[in-house]
Amino acid sequence: MRPQVLLIFQTRFEECTAMLKGIAHFERSHQLWIGFLDDEARAEQDPQWLRSKRWDGVISRHTTAGLAQMCAELKLPLVDLNDSEPFAGVPKIRPDNVGLGHLGAEHFIERGYQHFGFAGFANNGWSRERRDGFTEALRLAGKTCDVFDVNYPGDYTPFWDTQQIDALVRWLTGLPRPVGIMACNDMRAQQVISAAHACDILVPEEVAVLGANNEPIRCELAYPPLSSVSPNAFQSGYKAAEVLAGLMNQQPPDSFDLRIEPVGVAVRPSTDVLAIDDRSVTTALSYIRQKACSGLSVDTVVKIAHASRSQLEKKFRRYLGRSPQAEIRRVQVAKIKQLLMETDYPLKRIADMTGFEHVEYMSVVFKRLTGDSPGGFRKRTQINRG
Template structure:
């Protein structure tokens, strides 16, 4: 068995399937040698191949050698080769809904015009904004297939020129996290604040890349674990004589992982915007409403009235909302015990954190973590 793959969550999905079925003797082609050297396919009597970087030559060689192949690349399907790929239109929908829920009436999408997966994400985003009656702008360029310094510099300048002309505040979704980081650099070059003036959202949720950016990048998360699990399932069926050669499975995205680059509500009121920005930055550091009032230069009654007008909740409730979002992120993305999560979310006592979390989400922190852990989804 050969796995032509380097994506860790996908490999976890494959391993999860393998552990619950007949064990496989597997080889990981983590240097992607089979992509350019077909001798690897002829080197052993493989029972099957799972590939994320599938090429026409690889398809033809597997067909000639009668090796079952499952394709994980997000490209157009090859005839008679089962394919697992993200539901890119659904991913675009989620991105648009993320901004619409935050009150944005001006949104935009930046993508690559020469890639089908990017076009699908664009179409889903535009469709969702049209249904919501929200104005949407689109900016697209051809991606050359290699991120060179020269192209990166030119792209950043082009994005800066484009985003400067958009009405503010605006929510911008990019087709992937790489382009979203270019957008953040473009905003910096154009002296635009992220997220106060331009909220930025990526896609794929490359967690390390998203967390290392400043501010941390929000992203729509695909579900590579589920992709790996379903790929192993299809390959198993092929190796045992099943007829799934024409299958194309679309994997639902996991959802939006909201970080600082888009975790803002679109308002035109200066006092409210200042209060929201301060709450977002300090809610998990023992923030009080009095501190928010001083920063926003507003009276308690004035700010309470404006918050209820714009959001239907008080400044205190907004502080709690930001804290709960931080708790959710830590529950899903870390293995920290609840005591440590309480400290990072600004709670002195873990018991009180659990009470607040359940009051807002209707489930306990432990149940939330269990529901959002990686695992196979069955119909």
């Protein structure tokens, strides 16, 4: 009989689902055990529950000191996926939070921002690491950052949310604009967007907001939809399964605190703008952002921007370093990447959704701009990300 592995994951969290996909991918490839899902995290709430059945290993996203102690008593190999301080002797796999912060800073710097903010939770180590990565990357670029950190009470309530939005309004109104703000996670980013709406600050034109964790449903429900730095939850799950397989074979990992490199920024409308003080350029960029995937031509962009083609070409090259046509292609390719990563749509459907009449031409454009084929990109990101 195959070994029995307990997976402690609350599947109401999208990150947990992505981790489980990574674990399942490893198990399908290696067929070493049978996994049992504790999606109510009963073993977290009552570690004695582990005694109810004979287990051969545990992977947990909701690890506590009590759970770690019980696994030690039962001599159960345990791999911890909780992004908190590690437990002695327990391998931990978590995001490279400093790297997440670096990506956030680079995202805004590339868009021409000169003013930056970070909104996080002072009492959470993962948030402090993301903040430090963000401010470090800005400092290396010769820029500064206004930080607004509060203590997270551990329970998201409407009263606390209202308090935070009021405090964020006071913070936002004192910042120079346009400003790029990174939040420690998508929930915090939603609060920043709500605060901006409450004081009539435009998102993203005046305040661009970037989250972290890339929870697709939460991000798409935000208005405007929220850009977010995407950790590699799939790869975290895959690596956890790999480490557990080693532990079950008496082979501990080289490091007991493994950091997983983030995937990149999933760009949505909350940051899909540039900090440019030229009305014709910003008008053109806004229109391209809305219509690039609908068969948009440069001639149409020129008409919308109320500028001559030569003027607009010069301004685009001055501010962006690329032509209007190249910007249309950039937006199209960004959307193609998103669809390849987040859906199983066939390439024909993706071509239709991104303004290409023919799959072959879409593939040529994608390869030219990314160095990878759509199929190759999808395969690589599914293995490394989920």
